[in-house]
Amino acid sequence: MSTINDVAARAGVSAATVSRVINVNSNVSPETFKKVTKAIDELNYRPNILGRNLRKTKSERILVILPNISNPFYSEIVKGIEDVANQNGYYVMLCNTDSDLAREEKYIKMLKGQLADGAILMASEMNSDDLAELSKDIPVVQCCEYKEGIPMPHVSIDNELAAYKAVKHLIGLGHEKIAFIGAKNQFLSSSLRKKGYIRALGEAGINFDPDYCDYGDYSYKSGFRIMKQLLKLSQRPTAVFCISDIMAIGAIRSAMEEKLQIPEDIAVCGFDNIYFSKMFKPSLTTISQPMYDLGCVAMDALVNMIENGKAETMHYFLEHELVIRESTVK
């Protein structure tokens, strides 16, 4: 691989001049320009990004650190991030952690090592203290999942309200025996969605029944398994609210296997509105998160932090929407 000095030697100019040719803004005479570009072509020279970034202390790159690209929920958000990033001259690199803290920390190390100008974190496994410390060094925005009480902006929806609305919808259809398929983890969204479920029940005068609550890991399999359990109860629920579409689909498939009709025998509501939820048969009633916009807003905030040194706002809450489809209403 040739360097800027090789090009300079071949073109009979100094490295500085070559640099000026590469970075078009400066003044270079037409003839030297030609000489230099010729040498660049002949040597097939490409500037070393590491050298350039080191010198400029700027990379024009940002990292998106996320647990799992195979979750379609994230891919839509990433689109929003990428569009806004590209509009602002940044390039995005995705870092898949598989929800593994050790892997996440490797990427965080790169980030702290100036490999990128900033990062967007989704569902980070880091604790609040480490996040707080990170925010001192580097512009970072939390997207969707977030920790509270640290000086780092976050973008999300109102999870409690969304869950409340979903369950309210089921109650409005006449259901009283409404089960809940959630998740036991550190994420705020999990507890907020459960909170919304309980609030809706309470308002309708329905007793909260722990037997109707179970916890999965967002996977198809866990939804499938939990539904099987719920159907074994003597007082079988007539509706189920799931905190993810994938679990809802698992639950529906499970009920189908027991020859139950959806929604006649049991209604199912999901959460997220991944693109698959309308393709599925029966199509899925769910809470639509504005995924693309979540990504856009997060990236907007990040650009702001990178370029102005600080965040405009700490809390961004975007609108969600209940989308009613075949899995709850015939």
Place this chain on the structure above:
Amino acid sequence: MSTINDVAARAGVSAATVSRVINVNSNVSPETFKKVTKAIDELNYRPNILGRNLRKTKSERILVILPNISNPFYSEIVKGIEDVANQNGYYVMLCNTDSDLAREEKYIKMLKGQLADGAILMASEMNSDDLAELSKDIPVVQCCEYKEGIPMPHVSIDNELAAYKAVKHLIGLGHEKIAFIGAKNQFLSSSLRKKGYIRALGEAGINFDPDYCDYGDYSYKSGFRIMKQLLKLSQRPTAVFCISDIMAIGAIRSAMEEKLQIPEDIAVCGFDNIYFSKMFKPSLTTISQPMYDLGCVAMDALVNMIENGKAETMHYFLEHELVIRESTVK
């Protein structure tokens, strides 16, 4: 952000000594070690990756350049890549091109600029000449989609044979009016799969009928739309072979909308075996690509190129499998 010199000053040692502490292999006296780690903690020092990589001309990173993370087909491959990469001490960064050549070229620039030690390309939009030239500079492996006749290894399945087997399966079920939903693009897999379709028909003495062939863009929508057209034909097909699961699912939904039974009225076969194909109702008959293994083998080959300077083999073909489910057999 503090540098190695800040740490050195604070600890009262030279930068070289700090470097030795960070890079554990060298010999440092216990007391200086303690002094230095103390200074590192106090200053919250993190080594600058750019400086380090520049000096070492090695990044221990690889790039995966792919068109679209929202395609579940790729996410499984990425898992394989990541596992092998991590085992070998490499970190993976994903670069989403959205099938946009300009965006892909930006990432290729980073690659040529030594931001990473190598790359895996999936469904590249670059032409053969550019790929050939790239292969001179940097270790690169093509995965799944590939261009032939260039000195760059590729990993894939035998697409022609796979399609042949899928269509053979439909013929074996008694179908004679078998439609084809493919894609018109530069990718070898598209033409090879069509070739396999035609070969299977030919062997069974079935005439190839251009009216039974249409082309989508791998999307749900295109599968949906094309199926609608096929169902309008006076001689309606009784089976359809689609070159992607997503299009197959679109096609099935389309047929369902016309009150047709799957597979009784029309059988549908997909390609890829994305995780969703078994969740779908009816579950999808499809060609299972060994996605995880494809990723592993590609990364293995890349590690080899990076560390030994050259590829062991140019062509890796992995086994595929016909998975028969509800969409073709009751």
Place this chain on the structure above:
DNA sequence: TTGTATGCGTTATCAG
């Protein structure tokens, strides 16, 4: 318009 000199932050070599 162009060249010289310097430093971005790190590690490797060599000497002590």
Place this chain on the structure above:
DNA sequence: CTGATAACGCATACAA
């Protein structure tokens, strides 16, 4: 075991 020095490749301030 430790320090001084140079070099990785580049862009910029300054001088010419």
